[in-house]
Amino acid sequence: MAAKSTLYYFNGRGKMESIRWLLAVAGVEFQEVIFTTREQYEKLLHDGALMFQQMPMLEMDGMKLVQSKAIMNYISAKYNLYGKDLKERVRIDMYAEGLRDLMEMIINLLFLTPAEQPSALKIIESKATDRYLPVYEKALASSDYLVGNQLSCADVHLFECILMLEEKFPSVLSNFPRLQAFQKRMRAVPAIHKFLQPGSQRKPPPDEAYVKNVKEILRM
Numbered sequence: 527m528a529a530k531s532t533l534y535y536f537n538g539r540g541k542m543e544s545i546r547w548l549l550a551v552a553g554v555e556f557q558e559v560i561f562t563t564r565e566q567y568e569k570l571l572h573d574g575a576l577m578f579q580q581m582p583m584l585e586m587d588g589m590k591l592v593q594s595k596a597i598m599n600y601i602s603a604k605y606n607l608y609g610k611d612l613k614e615r616v617r618i619d620m621y622a623e624g625l626r627d628l629m630e631m632i633i634n635l636l637f638l639t640p641a642e643q644p645s646a647l648k649i650i651e652s653k654a655t656d657r658y659l660p661v662y663e664k665a666l667a668s669s670d671y672l673v674g675n676q677l678s679c680a681d682v683h684l685f686e687c688i689l690m691l692e693e694k695f696p697s698v699l700s701n702f703p704r705l706q707a708f709q710k711r712m713r714a715v716p717a718i719h720k721f722l723q724p725g726s727q728r729k730p731p732p733d734e735a736y737v738k739n740v741k742e743i744l745r746m
Contacts, residue, residue: 533558534583535560538736539633539731543728550717550720550721551717554605570583608679609674609678617673618679621684628658631650631653636733636734636737682718685718
């Protein structure tokens, strides 16, 4: 029996959450090594497991995979979430990269000072509604999926991003009916429905304790 895939990261979302989402949608069982101390991180560094001295890391198929984009591309290609040809793949990448840009702004929010956060929230909301969400609303005009006629990693990232936005801005989809319908369809996907249930490996929104732990481990 193949070894269960293992994730190495902090006890929170960060750059690992999109990887968790893809594994869950692909039906891949995984376990996690949660980092709570600087010593755990230093051991990985000493062992040479982290190519660029950064997490996340995914141990899968006998490999120690680093760099979140490379990890997600590997999972997507392996589990048929990456289109049927190069033209579909590059479109998937464009949509996915836009979503990562937007999610990155949300991920970084708690690492700002309390004085910086209100203005950053306004910028995120403005960019989401004016720059990003209209693109995805338009893409869904003639299909249930962003690219082609089957689920891709871009769809998974879009659903994850919508949930993150709604945590900050509950009515963010009010002017985007196709995205509302998309969200409803995605919730009905069995693997996604399962991942949304209490007790799954999905992480809750980050809090100050998570930020404090990350800063202590990385000596930020």
